[in-house]
Amino acid sequence: MLAPVLLPLLCGAALAPLTRGRHRLKFALGYASILAQLAAALVLGAMADGGYWEDGIGVYLAANWAAPFGIALVADRLAALMLVLTALLALAALHFAMLRWERIGVHFHTLFQFLLMGLNGAFLTHDLFNLFVFFEVMLAASYGLVLHGYNAQRLRASMQYIALNLAAAMLFLIGTALLYAATGTLNMADLAWRIAAMAGAGDSADLSLVHAGAAILVLAFLIKSAMWPLGFWLPTTYAAASPPVAAMLVLMTKVGVVVILRLWLLLFPAGAAGGFAYDALLWGGMATIVFGAAGMLSTGSAGRMAGYAATVSSGTLLAVVGYGQASLVTAGLFYLIGSTLAVAALLLLLELVDRIRTPGAALLAVTMEAWVVEDKPDEPVGQGVPAALAFLAVSFAACALMIAGLPPLSGFVAKFGMFHALLNPPAPGAAIAAPGWTLMALVFGSGLVAIVAMMRFGVRTFWTSAKLAPPRLHRSEVLPVLFLLGLSALMTVQAGPLFGYLGRASDGIHRPGDYIARVLREPAVAAPPPATASAAGLAEAP
Structure with missing residues (x-):
């Protein structure tokens, strides 16, 4: 259970002295570390889902101090899922960076490994202060990576990103301090047990302090999750960051959602203390969907469009958490995986697409569209499509289908699963509430908006630009995009087994008593x- 944290920590420390040159060695060490993390994550998933641990929950007590006095790491199906997703996305991002991006900065590989350490630790830890530590490790590494290969645009975006996350860290500490003042513990299982005891005893004063601390704490996570109006930083940062770093930022945005999902179902389940802030998450998530969809329609920048697509996915997931239905969470987890792979693939692909786009061609396309300029084509001459252009066009179409949720890829399966869950409430014969219809309408409408925005960009890029020159693409840049798209296709083919695993993961996190008892x-x-x-006599002999 320590391997996903120790491996990137040791690898990053080993890479730190390698400042100049030795690119092959640094890449080989980083790649080996990520492969080992992937293997460890797969083993943890098999142990959690294979009955190796009671209730599918493994507990590691750091320094052998029993909870709640020591720090506990907890591995369950959800944690293993996120560890596997982190390793797969890191493989694609690092492979894409091999040719150009990792050579621009001195400590790219070191920061990349420390970023993975923070991500993996945040998914495994079961202690609020330790969660803060892993968040800070993750953010500190991301500060350097966002500045990687810096230019003026990247510098402005990174200053905004750093300032906002420092404010979020302050809120994190304040919320944690209030929770500790009210309960006297930071262990999540012990915290949940004490909050339930307060609610049962009717201790309204301490419970109000708990709610205040939780509200401040969740603001830090919502900033990271880009909920409206806290997510104004995301499109600018995504557009400015280098492609491999932007791909990892997509996953970092989902960290806040996963932490909220785990914490809220553990601390505030249905009952005397339940229901706290679920409506805020639901309506805030739906407002975020509207904001992201409007942003996709309004922007002409490909990077910002991808950022708004990530905002829509975050809003959908927050609304799923706030709706409070286990079957909907199952479909939401499937959507989390698919949307993360899709937006990451799009961000990597856009760097390749930019090689065929010129400012003059883009301006001409917009002008012709605005003034309805008719361009009568010449007679067709049967010219073939170069392989590089065909790859870019087909890959962009696949990303558009996944983000919009159209068949046959994983985005459609995820949205179909969410609609099925919303139309089939857990209580037999129960009517679908108005928020359920609203959420379905927004998810459907955001898909239509996404396909319109991406088709507009695709038409301007691949059709209205005259005499596109085939770009020079390297295998190290093409393979990561194909890898992420292939994973999405695999999700579609293996949707049944994957939904089964996610259903067991959702069922586990909806039974907080098991977590409390195990930890x-x-x-x-x-x-x-x-x-x-x-043996004692031998030991005492001179």
């Missing part, structure tokens, strides 16, 4: 048995 009852490792008499 608080996990015994410390017993001391070794005393030595035998003969």
